[in-house]
Amino acid sequence: MSTFNLSVLRKLVQICAFVFFVYGGLLTGYYLEEKISGALPALSCAYDFQGSDLCTLIPIQHQMDHRLGETITKGGNLLMGIMPTLITLGTFLVLFVILNKAFCGWICPLGTFQEFLQMIGQKIGLQRQESLSKSLVGKIRPIKWFILVILVFGFPLLTGMGILNHDLGDPFCRICPSRILTTLATGSTEQLNIDTANATTITLSLLADFLFGLIIALGLTLRQPFCRICPMLALHAVFRKMGLFRLIKNASPRCERCGLCAKACPMDIHEIHTDMTSRNVTFEDCTLCGRCVEFCPDKDVLQLKYAFVPVFSADPQYFKSRKKAQTNWEKQNLINWIGGKSAKGETQSS
Amino acid sequence: MKPSNLVILLAVWLFSPVGTAIADEKQNIKSSKPAVSHAHRGAKTIHIDNLDGATISYISPDLSTQSITPVMGNVTIPASGMDNYHALVIKKDWGNDIEVIIRYQYMFGRPSKQSPARLTAAEKSEFEIVPAPLPREHYHYHSQQKWSFLVRFQGELLADQALTLTTSNGSQQTQITDQQGRVTFIIPDDFPDLIDGERSKQTAQFTISGEYQHGDISYSTQLVADYRVNPSHWQSTELGLLVLGLGFLAGGFLGQNLKNRDQKV
Numbered sequence: 280m281s282t283f284n285l286s287v288l289r290k291l292v293q294i295c296a297f298v299f300f301v302y303g304g305l306l307t308g309y310y311l312e313e314k315i316s317g318a319l320p321a322l323s324c325a326y327d328f329q330g331s332d333l334c335t336l337i338p339i340q341h342q343m344d345h346r347l348g349e350t351i352t353k354g355g356n357l358l359m360g361i362m363p364t365l366i367t368l369g370t371f372l373v374l375f376v377i378l379n380k381a382f383c384g385w386i387c388p389l390g391t392f393q394e395f396l397q398m399i400g401q402k403i404g405l406q407r408q409e410s411l412s413k414s415l416v417g418k419i420r421p422i423k424w425f426i427l428v429i430l431v432f433g434f435p436l437l438t439g440m441g442i443l444n445h446d447l448g449d450p451f452c453r454i455c456p457s458r459i460l461t462t463l464a465t466g467s468t469e470q471l472n473i474d475t476a477n478a479t480t481i482t483l484s485l486l487a488d489f490l491f492g493l494i495i496a497l498g499l500t501l502r503q504p505f506c507r508i509c510p511m512l513a514l515h516a517v518f519r520k521m522g523l524f525r526l527i528k529n530a531s532p533r534c535e536r537c538g539l540c541a542k543a544c545p546m547d548i549h550e551i552h553t554d555m556t557s558r559n560v561t562f563e564d565c566t567l568c569g570r571c572v573e574f575c576p577d578k579d580v581l582q583l584k585y586a587f588v589p590v591f592s593a594d595p596q597y598f599k600s601r602k603k604a605q606t607n608w609e610k611q612n613l614i615n616w617i618g619g620k621s622a623k624g625e626t627q628s629s
Numbered sequence: 630m631k632p633s634n635l636v637i638l639l640a641v642w643l644f645s646p647v648g649t650a651i652a653d654e655k656q657n658i659k660s661s662k663p664a665v666s667h668a669h670r671g672a673k674t675i676h677i678d679n680l681d682g683a684t685i686s687y688i689s690p691d692l693s694t695q696s697i698t699p700v701m702g703n704v705t706i707p708a709s710g711m712d713n714y715h716a717l718v719i720k721k722d723w724g725n726d727i728e729v730i731i732r733y734q735y736m737f738g739r740p741s742k743q744s745p746a747r748l749t750a751a752e753k754s755e756f757e758i759v760p761a762p763l764p765r766e767h768y769h770y771h772s773q774q775k776w777s778f779l780v781r782f783q784g785e786l787l788a789d790q791a792l793t794l795t796t797s798n799g800s801q802q803t804q805i806t807d808q809q810g811r812v813t814f815i816i817p818d819d820f821p822d823l824i825d826g827e828r829s830k831q832t833a834q835f836t837i838s839g840e841y842q843h844g845d846i847s848y849s850t851q852l853v854a855d856y857r858v859n860p861s862h863w864q865s866t867e868l869g870l871l872v873l874g875l876g877f878l879a880g881g882f883l884g885q886n887l888k889n890r891d892q893k894v
Contacts, residue, residue, distance in 0.1 A: 317740070328765060407888055415887070472864035473872060476828030488869045492876020493883070500884035 303331025348439015379522020384566030396498030404614035427510035516563035543574035756848035786810025
């Protein structure tokens with residue numbers, strides 16, 4: 280049985296992307312030339328000296344603060360004030376159209392880190408197998424929109440207008456776990472510091488460290504905890520219809536009784552299973568990881584398509600081997616290993 | 630005029646921190662600034678004394694160079710409209726005595742698409758001290774930090790060259806370049822009146838200087854830059870780790886709670 284499957288391929292891509300975006304600057308030298316876009320649709324942090332590109336959320340916050348906010352205050356030309364943000368979003372869109380939300384599922388360093396935590400959790404027997412309930416997922420979903428509107432656009436804009444203090448100019452970056460993760464990955468503990476300069480910096484740095492600890496613990500038991508509230512996911516959701524890479528569903532009557540796709544989904548998108556009418560099922564929380572396609576047992580019911588070309592389709596044979604590989608993978612954990620040892624010991628003693 | 634005099638004059642550079650800048654600065658921006666601003670966009674006028682015989686050039690990130698002619702001691706630095714580091718080079722050539730002062734300054738504008746390494750690699754004078762590297766965008770020199778510099782003469786790296794770092798707070802240290810022409814200084818933590826746990830926005834200026842004799846000509850060069858108080862005076866990694874640990878415990882508790890809650894549902 281072949282152990283190579285879409286998940287393994289994705290892990291390889293994720294590892295390469297992690298190394299490239301977190302350490303790529305080591306090869307090319309840091310700074311502007313090696314910032315590929317300056318508007319990457321994934322959380323590759325600007326605070327990482329050795330990184331090779333910037334997440335698009337940092338220029339947006341700075342432009343809200345230093346350009347649009349100032350322009351509004353000065354009564355200047357609003358078009359000129361918003362132009363840098365439009366350019367950033369334009370650059371973001373050029374990249375986003377190519378890979379769509381796969382930037383989350385295949386590229387994002389923080390997404391990769393959470394999957395790594397998930398693997399550790401699974402291996403030590405902490406990872407839960409069942410999905411989160413529909414009602415809980417429904418309650419969590421609006422948080423990412425709140426963070427996008429308030430922390431990425433709202434506070435920086437109000438800071439630029441002189442209403443809030445300067446330390447709220449990039450509030451999302453101040454609490455983003457990717458900032459701590461990527462800098463720690465390069466050996467710097469600087470971003471882990473609690474900053475006692477003033478009440479705002481104390482609050483933001485406390486929040487950042489607390490959130491990072493929370494994400495680590497939750498990541499051991501729950502799939503992709505931060506992704507569910509990530510404002511980048513919300514920004515992706517706005518433009519997801521424009522992406523060339525899509526998740527397509529050709530619903531069959533068997534879908535109603537199955538639901539394996541939703542169980543496989545790391546973001547617990549129940550609609551993949553329940554929606555029987557939409558063809559494009561790249562939902563707002565989808566990261567285009569392709570697990571639902573892997574675990575769909577019916578031929579071509581779910582497909583990953585690039586433009587109009589299917590690049591990966593559900594297949595009964597593939598499903599069987601993938602399911603077997605998953606069962607084997609899940610069996611190999613610390614609890615089973617300890618259980619196996621003690622059972623062996625009991626047999627020998629008896 | 631000796632280079633040390635030029636250093637004092639450069640202290641009036643408009644970007645100098647509050648408290649050290651005494652320049653007669655006139656920003657060519659009509660409207661008033663809001664409380665927070667990237668104040669390095671427009672053209673600026675600064676006043677520098679004793680500029681007789683000095684040539685001033687201003688080099689943009691794409692290496693386009695403008696000569697600046699002072700008018701009654703006033704020097705207008707034009708807005709290049711480009712993001713990234715620019716170099717201000719003040720040079721006095723007395724025939725047998727050549728003095729130069731270089732300052733790299735980050736300016737905001739449209740993306741320059743240039744690496745600052747291009748600017749530092751370019752020969753701005755026969756004898757010069759070059760930051761290797763420059764602080765990255767949004768970063769600055771801070772006290773307690775190690776920074777390296779290269780010394781070049783006519784494009785060649787100079788080994789065993791003595792360089793002296795002096796600060797406007799009164800510190801001084803001398804280092805010798807290694808075989809690769811590189812020297813590393815730890816920027817002194819010499820700011821007065823610091824209180825642990827309280828942010829200080831003080832800035833000061835350091836000058837790295839060196840002298841070199843080549844034939845009949847003596848060269849002296851200075852690199853001037855601002856540095857700030859190291860944030861470690863008001864930041865704590867230990868506390869950060871403690872809070873991270875609390876977050877981890879809370880995450881464990883929350884994860885268990887979610888599981889129980891969903892099982893009930």
